[in-house]
Amino acid sequence: MGAYSQAIEVNGTLYISGQLPINPATSKFVEGGIKEQTAQCLKNVEAILAACGYSFGDVVKSTVLLDNINDFAAMNEVYAQFYSQNPPARAAFEVAKLPLGALVEIETIAVK
Numbered sequence: 001m002g003a004y005s006q007a008i009e010v011n012g013t014l015y016i017s018g019q020l021p022i023n024p025a026t027s028k029f030v031e032g033g034i035k036e037q038t039a040q041c042l043k044n045v046e047a048i049l050a051a052c053g054y055s056f057g058d059v060v061k062s063t064v065l066l067d068n069i070n071d072f073a074a075m076n077e078v079y080a081q082f083y084s085q086n087p088p089a090r091a092a093f094e095v096a097k098l099p100l101g102a103l104v105e106i107e108t109i110a111v112k
Helices: 034-051 069-082
Strands: 007-010 013-019 059-066 089-094 104-111
Touching: 013 034, 034 069, 034 104, 059 069, 069 089
Parallel strands: 059 089
Antiparallel strands: 007 013, 013 104, 059 104
16 A cells, blocks of 8 residues: 555564554455454554564554544543553544545554
């Protein structure tokens, strides 16, 4: 979709580009609203973490970009299921638009 890497590892730190709610099996957005899209974003993050030898326990920072800040509570409900223990630092912002009309995008930094 653009000139970027899904993830870059430098000196034990993994920087994961913003993940959209795209199902890798279909290359399309998942059906549903903010909860379904948040879950897919985090599944994509999880797959990248695992492929690089990391886990959610290694995540130190997340940035959540929302199409509508009123979706924060619903996004947070799903987000908390993926980070049930020792959640990372996080920022969440409403932005004017996200790529392809997504409702949410999540970028992540993990450290070994």
